[in-house]
Amino acid sequence: MAGGGAKGERSLEETPTWAVAVVCFVLVVVSILIEYVIHLLAKLLTKRNKRALYEALEKIKSELMLLGFISLLLTVGQGPISNICISKAVGATWHPCNKEEERESYKKENNSSNSDDNKGHRRLLSISDLGSSSSTSIRRALAAAGYYDKCAEKDKVALVSADGIHQLHIFIFVLAVFHVLYCITTLAFGRAKMSKWKKWEMETRTVDYQFSHDPERFRLARDTSFGRRHLSFWSRSSVLLWIVCFFRQFLRSVPKVDYLTLRHGFITAHLAPQSQTKFNFQKYIKRSLEEDFKVVVGISPTIWLFAVVFLLFNTHGWYSYLWLPFLPLFIILLVGTKLQVIITKMGLRIQDRGEVVKGNPVVQPGDDLFWFNRPRLILYLIHFVLFQNAFQLAFFAWTWYEFGIKSCFHDKMEDFIIRISMG
Structure with missing residues (x-):
């Protein structure tokens, strides 16, 4: 784009009209095909009553429109910006x-x-x-x-050369594409993990399950399956609690006993007792995941601000490759540990209400178990992690494309390894 008057380059005055028409035709056809695919996807989601995913698709369309405005501003402002000295x-x-x-x-x-x-x-x-x-x-x-x-x-x-503005234009597009792909991949992995819970859900309809979970049966809280997993000497110590929960997230973050206990607590709190064998808790969790997907798929003004800050940090001497990619890793490990701590604290609440429980232990989630009494804060942190990971991979792909694999953006092998592995 820059250097339009460079030697060997032609303006539209010297370009065949058929060449201009062919390029415009291809661009129009590609744009129409993309719009048609999005329209078909929206109809499919509406037909299957996937309201949350439909709203997520609308957010993606809004992001594409925002990218169009950014593209227009960069194109129109390329000359004036490059003339700022x-x-x-x-x-x-x-x-x-x-x-x-x-x-x-x-x-x-x-x-x-x-x-x-x-x-x-x-x-x-x-x-x-x-x-x-x-x-x-x-x-x-x-x-x-x-x-x-x-x-x-x-x-x-x-201030920024015309070529620099063009490259920045490409980076913003690459970043948006990587963020959407990262969110879709995360949704796919989440649904794949939840598919394993289907057999647990089907088990709740069997006679064996109803017999082993007799609502008239009295047991000590610590003798239940949920109690044996969470009620131990370490659960009363804040330090040991966080240490044990930190390592638990690497093994089985959602074991069968936790799933069934949370299911029972949810139905007891929100539905009639006879719904224990009728309500499909796994499908409810799937719908909840889709609702959360609406939040993480968007790029809010705050997230765009973080993108600007991350670009600022890629300065020589700041060694951002040694600490910036580890920020999302730290956050996601902290979130995973916190969720494990919340489940254990719900088990402690059962014991605090009495040593003996009737039927299944009933957990009672509360906003006070979360940071600052705000459960959605965890969702925002996950949103930030997804964006930061997408940023790292997009930045790597962009610098590789624009400046080659051996450039000062990742001239050290450690930079290459850290960005890819952490992303």
């Missing part, structure tokens, strides 16, 4: 690469200026403050190529 001293700060790497990069570009393979690499990297001789030679090279640099005449640099 700043001093070389300011332009030399907060670079993703150090000065030596930038010099080597521009030497390679000058030596291979006629090579199409290297076209577009490193254009986001500022060339300011590389020394007067280097700056002069670069301006001469640009002039020889027919590129007019307005800021170079003032001995300044552009």
